[in-house]
Amino acid sequence: MENISSAVAASGAQKHGSAKAHVQKFGGFLAGMVMPNIGAFIAWGLITALFIPTGWLPNPSFNKLVTPMITYLLPLLIGYTGGKIIYGTRGGVAGAIATIGVIIGSPITMFLGAMIMGPLAGYIIKRFDKAIDGKIPAGFEMLVNNFSIGIFSGILALLGFSFVGPFVTTVSDALGAAAQWITNIHMLPLIAILVEPAKVLFLNNAINHGIFDPIGIAQAKAVGKSIFFLLETDPGPGLGVLLAYAFFGKGTAKTSAPGAVLIHFFGGIHEIYFPYILMNPLLLLGVIGGGIAADFTFVVTGAGLVATCSPGSIIAVILMSPKGGLFPILFGIAVGSVVSFLISSVIVKRSAYTEDADQALSDAQSKVSQMKAESKGKAAAATTATVSKMPSLIIFACDAGMGSSAMGETLLRKKLKDAGITEIEVRHSPVNEIPADAEIVFTQQSLAERAASVVPNATIITVNNFLDNKAYDNYIATLPAQQPKDAPVKIPDLIVFACDAGMGSSAMGETLLRKKLKDAGLTGIEVKHAPVNEIPANAEVVFTQQSLVERAAGTVPNATIIPVNNFLDNKTYDAYIVSLKEHMVHA
Structure with a gap:
């Protein structure tokens, strides 16, 4: 049961949580308040960039x-979301009311408040409800x-207005004064020594949303732009690393880098370059x-954005640029890219290529997934699953209850179906909203403690990531049911790679799998790519990104949906081809 349970941390430092874990948890909590409202920040940023007197299209009415x-x-919105994270809608309403006090009680924008x-x-409110639970006379609950x-x-x-707001x-x-002083003496660039490694370690949320955004908003309100919106979101340094691999790398790292460039620079998904650094830390x-x-x-040219930029795509950066201020921003990004490329090129060229290098990249990608999970909470000791009966409800729980947990749900549901087990309901949920009747909960190691507190009578099974096939296979093996052995894997006629637009990234995966099928001697299988909403009805297998699993399943409900962390996931394709070849041998 090694893959179902995790060993309890041995050292005292691990038991009490590392400093990194605590900062990650704090940053994750801050991000949980800000990220759901990024659309509102962008709306404000666009209106500001366009319609203020110095904007692209000045308009006194819209201003x-x-x-x-x-x-x-x-x-x-931030106050409501913060309260909701703690205690659902009741907490959100209370949070919004409390927030208005600090807003009115202060002359500055009250994000920190x-x-x-x-x-x-x-x-x-949560503590009060718990204290009076079961003590309210019937009929007085609503009152x-x-x-x-x-x-x-x-x-x-009232307290916020009187005390918290002024504080x-x-x-x-x-x-703000400290930030301005650091900027004036031209020491601000040295902050990259902290920011860039922090990004790779998923500590960026604590820095970006806890410090940079509030300072940046205050500056933008005063002078119309702020450099602090660029410090963490700048895509230039990561672009330089990926270009170094594209030109001078070897093996899978070289072939995957061009696709990663598109995803990073235009899609704004910076975490795609983290594995390349983790496999060679000198690239820091x-x-x-x-x-x-x-x-x-940026400092010398006076560059700055009008609002927070999320994700860190060059497109988003351009849209958040002030009128007349685009060139300094693009010039700074270009300079950062070139410097990063020159340094990284020397390191990549001096790195010897071995047969283990491709596996190192894959391992680094898995490490990034694990670190991202850890950034959402404190690691907890896992519980061991001992299955004594067939459960009726299995829940996949993640922080937000959206993409990643939905992926695991889809994967386990299919495995149960293939094993001939149809009576178990499998759903996904935010970790704080796990249904009380859940009997089995799959969750990330960092969320096990929270899951156990929500459903103390459920069995908590921790996984490093929600694509951990071995954990699911081992779990199914413990169920008291007759399971067919060597269930056949049908050789498909059509495999489709689906992404949002059906262009660059899915086409890369298509090319990679087609070559692997050819090398494996598997012919007669058509491989195509398509937008997720336009997957052909006769598709039998669909490879897609984790966030698009539900949409793919809605488009082709009878197809097998295989989620991947990215379309350059060699391990997933290799495992799939092995299953196909085994079926051909048995057949």
Whole structure:
């Protein structure tokens, strides 16, 4: 059962959580308040960039939207989301009410205040509800529920207005003054020494959303733009590393790098270059050098964006650029890319290629998936699954209850079906909203403790990532059911690679698998690529990204959906081809 359970950490440092884990957890919590509302930030940024007096299309009427959105809408959304994370909709409502106090009680934009008051209000309401649980007379539930929110959140709004708002104002002014001082003495570029390694370790959320965004918003409100929106989102340093591999790399790293360039630079998914650095940590020198060069150029040229840029795509950067300020931004990104490329090229060329290099990249990709999971919470000791009966409900739980848990749900449901087990319901859910009747919960190691607190009577099974086939196979083997052995794997006539647009990235996967099929002597299988909403009805197997699994299944419900971390996932394709060849032997 090694793949179902994880060993409890042995050292005291591991037991109490590393400093990195604590910072990751804090950053993940901050990101949980900000990321769901990025669309609102972008809307405000676009309206600001277009319609302020110095914007691309000045419009006095539309400009009236700018101040109310940043003063009231955005902090209220953050406060609501913070409360909701703690205690659902009740916590969200309380968080929004408490947040209005700090908004009115301060002359500055209250993002930091919202990040304090929202979760605090949600926590207090949660504790109150727990304290009176089962003690409310029948018929008085609605009265108590509504008045408790009104009273507690009203008191918090008053406290926020009187104390928290002025305190946060003082802190924000100090941070802003320190940031301006560092900028004035031209020391800001050295921050790349912290930022670039932090990105690779998934510590970027704590830095970006906890520090850079509030300072950047304050600067943008005052002068119309801020360099702090560029420090973490700049795609230049990562681009330099990927280009070095594209020109001078070998093996899978070289062939996969061009596709990764497109995903990173235009798609804004920076984590795609992290495995290339993890397999050769000396490349940190490349991204640090590129980051320092880019930030220095930004400082000298006065570059800055009007709002937070997410994801860090060159397209998003351009859209968030102020009127007349695009060239300094593009020039800084170009300088960072070139410096990173020159440093990384030397390191890549000096790195000897071995037969294990391709496996090293694959291992590094798996490590990135694990680190991303760890960035969402504190690692917890896993529980061992001992199955004594057939469960009726299995839940896949992740932080948001969206893409990654849905992937695992799809994968296990298919494995259960192939094993002839049809009576088990499999669903996915946010970890804080796991149904009370769940009997088995699959979750990431970092979320095991939270899952166990939500459903204490359920069996918690931890996985490094939701594509851990061995964990699911081992679990199915423990179920008290007659399972067919060597279930046949049908040789498909049509395999489709599906992505959102059906262009670059899916075409790369198509080319890679077609070559592997040819090398394996498997002919007669048509391999194509298509947009996820236009998958041919006769497709029998669909490879797609984790976030598109549900849409693919909705388009071709009878096809086998195989999720991949990225379309250059050699291990997944190799395992699939092995299963096909085994079927041919048995047949």
